[in-house]
Amino acid sequence: MTEHTPPTALPAWLLEDAELCTAVQRHDFGRVFRLARRRAGISYSQMAIACDIKPDRVGTLARGQGKVATFEKIVQICDALRIPGHLAGLADRPWEAASGTGTEADEAVLRRRFLQVAGFAATMPTTLTQPPGRIGQKTVTCLRERTARLRRLDDVLGGGDTYRVYTTEYQATKALLRQASYSEATGRALLSVLAEQAQQAGWAAFDGGREADATSLYEASRTAAIDAGDAALAGNALAFLAYQRLGGDRQAGVEIASRSTESIDDRTPAGVRALLHERRAWACAVAAMPTEAERSLAAAGEALAESAGETPPDWAAWVDRTELDIMTGRCWAELRRPLRAVPLLEAALARYADSHARDKALYSSWLAQAYLTAGEAEQAAAVVSRSLALADGVASVRPHKRLLTVLAGLSTTRYRALPAVAEVLEQARG
Structure with a gap:
């Protein structure tokens, strides 16, 4: 039997790289993680599994913290990445002799470690690993709780790392719907979970640059939510579709976002109302409709004020005052109103933890854009520099796309000779 090679094993050519060897010798494993992802395509989530480190810790180390x-x-770590012992000042590792002790069970161990990292039990529920029989609300509750825990990965990892995880959950629930038997009420609840999982998978697809997959998942989510009778999730599916459409047909994006807010009724939780209104505000801002954007922001603020003491669904729980301030600042930056945008974004981003690297880098790009609109190129360059550092190693296409737009503005003849601007342009090239 041959030695099992884990999917996180570094390729031989990378193990000969001078930068990687220096990082290993210095025990700078944050740099090792970053190089493994950037140059060998090994995701942070894979390394978290193999090294038994929490995913957010891997991302933090990779950012030099x-x-x-x-x-x-x-x-x-050396065993997980198959780094020879002598590079790290260790004795030769047992696997270096290719003793042939690996087994196919190693893959199951890796899967169990991932579940532990994500906060789950060591094994999957029997309803997902064995042919299901009759299921009830207890199974649905377990699925919903696991979906909520998995959603936390999106706080620290980009869609390039989470897409496969979320789509696997979605496909497993689809199989459960086909194969299990259940009451009508349980079936509707299961469809609601499926809609929630499809939105999470669609978001990861969008964040990772899989536009067609995102559209398909959002549409599947809306169908499942309608079948489940879950108007709030159906409205949120429309909001996701509108957000994605803004990269092309902006007017269509506004129309879809407006349909999402039209789904609001007396049963819609206040936190969900705030989310749908703020997303419509963004669609209106991108489409250069300041009056409508301001009206939707006001509606979002009113809904958020009414949400005090309410427990929103987990998929909308992230909408708070800081989030709304950031969205408001983004809208004013997009509408080229820097005097309104800058104070809001500066204050809100100061409250926003660096551990949310993707989102902070992304949101900061609008602060940089607002400074640039005001002619404050040095301030814009400073913000871009911080954002580039935050976005480094994050498996998301969105911060990089946004920062390229601001960098294009900084690289014009008017600004590029400024020392601060020249420095950040060099940083971006590196």
């Missing part, structure tokens, strides 16, 4: 200091963890 913190270090691995314990002997046990250094050994575990």
Whole structure:
């Protein structure tokens, strides 16, 4: 039997790279993680599984924050990435002799480790690993709770890392709907979970640059939500579709976003109302409709005020005052009103943790854009510099696309000779 090679094993050519060797010798495993992802295509989530490190910790280390200091963890990382012991100052590792002790069970171990990292039990529920029989609300509750826990990965990882995880969950629930038996009420609840999972998978697809997959998943989500009688999720599916459409037909994006707010009724939670109104505001801002944007922002603010003490569905729980301030600042930046945009964005982003690297880098791009609109190129360059550092190694196409737009503005003849601007343009090229 041959030695099992884990999917996180670094290729031989990378192990000979001077930069990687130096990072390993210095036990700078944040740089090792970053190089493994950038040059070998090994995702942070894969490394988190194999190294038994929380995904947010991998991302934090990759951004140069913190270090691995314990002997046990250094050994575990070297074994997971198949880094020869001598590079890290260790004795030769047992697998270096290709002793042939690996087994097919190693893959199951990796899967169980991922579930532990994500906050789950060590094994999948029997309803997903064995042919299902009769299921009830308890199964639906377990699925919804797991979906909520998996959603936390999106706080620290980009869609390039989470897409496969979320689509696997979605497909598993689809199979359950086909194969299990259940009451009508349980079936509707299961469809609601399916709609929620499809939206999460669609968001990861969109974030990772899989536009066609995102559209398909959002549309499937809306169908499932309608069949489930879940008007709030059906409205949110439309809001996702509108957000995606804004990259092309902006008027169509406004129309779809307006349909999402028209789905609001007396049963819609206040937090969901705030979410749908703020997304319509963004569609209107992108379409250069300031009056409508301001009206929707006001409606979002009113709904958020009414949400105090209410427990929103988990998929809308992230909408708070800071989020609304950021969206308001983004709208005013997009509408070229920097005097309104800058104070809001500066204050809100100061409250926003760097651990949410993708979103902070993305949102900061509108702060940079607002500064540039005001002719403050040096301030814009400083913001872009911080955003580039935050976005480094994040598996998301969106921050990079946005920052390229601002960098294009900075690279004009008017600004590029300024020392601060020249420095950030060089940083972007690196």
